[in-house]
Amino acid sequence: MSTIDTEDGLGARILYTLTSPDQNDLATLHRRLETAAHAEGILDVAYTTIDSPVGSLLLAATRNGLVRVAYEREDYDLVLATLASKISPRILRAPDRLEVAARELGEYFAGRRTDFDLPLDYSLSSGFRQIVQQHLARIPYGRTQSYKQVADQVRHPNAIRAVGTACATNPLPVVLPCHRVLRTDGSLGGYAGGLEAKETLLRLEQAA
Amino acid sequence: MYAKEPFEEIVRKHGAQVLRVCRGVLGLHTDADDAWSETFIAGLRAWPSLPDDANVAAWLVTIAHRKAIDITRARKRRALPADGVPDQESNIGIPGSTDHDLWDAVRELPNKQRQAVVYHYLGGLSYKEVALILGGSEAAARRAASDGIQALRVTYLSERVKCERTS
Structure with a gap:
């Protein structure tokens, strides 16, 4: 501590050491x-x-x-x-x-649980994004849906891009399984945790 | 975007500093732990409403100062060992060593001097901030700290001389 460098602060310096946790x-x-x-x-x-x-x-x-x-x-x-x-x-x-x-x-x-039984707080998202994120929990373990299918199921068939944004801004990844949403052609799309993580999760669910 | 830091950051940055202050004023005693806990609980409670430009260290030391006073009063009511540093078993060095004598010297300092030394040298507060806590002028705070340090120095040096003579 610079304030107690002087000879004058000798006692203070010792006190500093003695009281340090x-x-x-x-x-x-x-x-x-x-x-x-x-x-x-x-x-x-x-x-x-x-x-x-x-x-x-x-x-x-x-x-x-x-x-x-x-x-x-x-x-x-x-x-x-x-x-x-x-x-x-x-x-x-x-x-x-x-x-x-x-x-x-x-x-x-560990492959021993297929869905989560936890109270969730959705207060970090709102509106359409929250509707999409709540829907994610209904995509079964080990299955996938396309962004288009999700848009259809939340009754906004044209909102494919907005579904993508909702997945990308999911505040509860893994627990709300946005990793189960893929592009219509089966390619991965995006993932906040990186594509490698998305692949790992999908592989884990296939194996179990 | 400017917003308040998570309080966890405040604990991380200032936890050791506030504990030094509590120990400096109350001694190496569970009372110092109590003062620390009460300081950070009060801090957590008030954190969202603290003005953004406030000096966080000075704010925390001010809370610690009040908590230490409360604890000292409670200690007196319980008629436990005299104020300052406790008489219980020491874990701060071998009795008779310089450390031990320094604690004695700290305990014997008048309250204002001890507080001024602790808040300035352990709390890192300026004399102006120390004066706001203790009342009185900045010059008086500076003088109290300087007198306190002088008294500790005399103890330390005289002990060192004694040690050198006996060795």
Whole structure:
């Protein structure tokens, strides 16, 4: 610390060292903060990260349910900044709230789960996009639909491009399976997690 | 787009600094942990409404200052060991060592001096910010910190001299 470089600050420098916490101290206090924030009802967004066959995933939940699943390539700092501005900056890394979501995703990636039984919070999307995203949950495990079929099923047969946008902006990938939506010719289309991740998920569901 | 950072970032950036402040004022004691927890809970609660141009460190140290006062009062009501640093088992160095004597010296500082030293040197606050917390002028805050440091230095140096003589 630059302010205590001088001989004058010798006592302060020692005091600084003596009062410095180790990582363990801070980790313990952080856990205590997570618990207290939750108990007081001021933990607006809790998040954690998990490992998966498609790389690290960030999971975030409000009190209402899972609100965001993000791929690392989406940039976690940016994802959290967006949650702060769109939902609330009262955000802590607090894995407890994500325990069930993390477990179900683990089972899914292990091929032992075909659908998710989780409360979801759709507040990051609205209007037509949200309608499309809610429809995604009805595409069965191991099956695919084209952007055109999805447009037909949400009764906007001409809104193929808008369906593509809704899939691309899906705030809950994997859980809301936008990876099951392909181009009419069977080619992959796009994916926020990258085409490799989309292929991995489709292969996983074929194998199971 | 400008928006408030996620509070997790604030904990990451300022967690150690605030714990040093709590420990500096209350000692290496669970009271310091309590003050830290209460500071960050109060901080989390108020975070969305803090003005964007606020100095976050000064804001947190100000909250910690109030929490430490509350805890000190509660401690007195419980008639626990005297103020400052506790008399419980020490994990901050061998008794009789310089570290131990420095803690004694910290405990013996008048409150204002201890607070001024801690908020300036451990909290990283300017004397102007320290004065806002303690009341009084910037010059008075500077003087209190300087007197406090001087007292610690005397202790430290005299101990070092003693050690050199005995070794």
